[in-house]
Amino acid sequence: xxxxxxxxxxxxxxxxxxxxxxxxxxxxxxxxxxxxxxxxxxxxxxxxxxxxxxxxxxxxxxxxxxxxxxxxxxxxxxxxxxxxxxxxxxxxxxxxxxxxxxxxxxxxxxxxxxxxxxxxxxxxxxxxxxxxxxxxxxxxxxxxx
Numbered sequence: 001x002x003x004x005x006x007x008x009x010x011x012x013x014x015x016x017x018x019x020x021x022x023x024x025x026x027x028x029x030x031x032x033x034x035x036x037x038x039x040x041x042x043x044x045x046x047x048x049x050x051x052x053x054x055x056x057x058x059x060x061x062x063x064x065x066x067x068x069x070x071x072x073x074x075x076x077x078x079x080x081x082x083x084x085x086x087x088x089x090x091x092x093x094x095x096x097x098x099x100x101x102x103x104x105x106x107x108x109x110x111x112x113x114x115x116x117x118x119x120x121x122x123x124x125x126x127x128x129x130x131x132x133x134x135x136x137x138x139x140x141x142x143x144x145x
Contacts, residue, residue, distance in 0.1 A: 008056065008065035009093060011136065012079065016070035018133045020055050022110040023066065026095060026103065026138075028057040031065065049073055059095075066093065081135030092129065092137035100126050100142035107132070120144075 013019045020030060037051040051073040058065045070076075085091050097103045104112065107130065115129040115137070126142040 006064070008067045009090070010067045010069060012069045012071065012076060013134050014070065014076055015133060016053055016055055016068055018111070019068045019136075020057065022107060022112065022132050023057050023068075025106050025110050027060055027097070028066070029060065031056040031058045036069075047074060082131075083135075085129070085137065092139050094139035094141060096141050096143065098142070100128070100140055103140055104128075104130070112138075 011019070024030060033053065033055045035052075036054055041052075042048050042050055050071065052069045052071045054070075055068045056065055057068070080087060083089075083091070100118065104114065104118075111133050112130045115131060118126060118128040120126050124143070124145050126144055128140055130138045130140060132138050
């Protein structure tokens with residue numbers, strides 16, 4: 001076997017504090033923050049002279065992480081943050097929640113907006129897509145059975 005587990009997913013943002021606040025309100029826990037620069041970082045990410053701040057958040061079960069990066073150098077470039085779900089590339093991250101309505105109410109002040117509808121699949125699953133900070137697509141699912 002080559003892969004042992006998935007460590008994290010990375011997202012680049014222009015407002016690190018807003019991204020952290022949004023995902024903490026979803027229930028993720030801040031694991032740590034760091035300032036990143038130097039030859040080691042440049043060698044890994046392939047950008048010369050990079051300077052960034054990162055924050056690592058983890059799910060309450062400690063199984064999954066999202067790393068957010070905010071670059072001071074070089075300037076961030078448009079990655080089509082408001083692209084629709086059928087655009088190529090990483091499009092959304094999905095989370096299971098205890099109470100979808102409560103979660104939506106908590107993230108609304110942080111910019112969380114339902115994309116279209118909250119749908120119920122055969123009385124088993126209540127789900128929707130949400131646009132979060134900087135256009136991030138998040139799928140939220142509540143298991144009803």
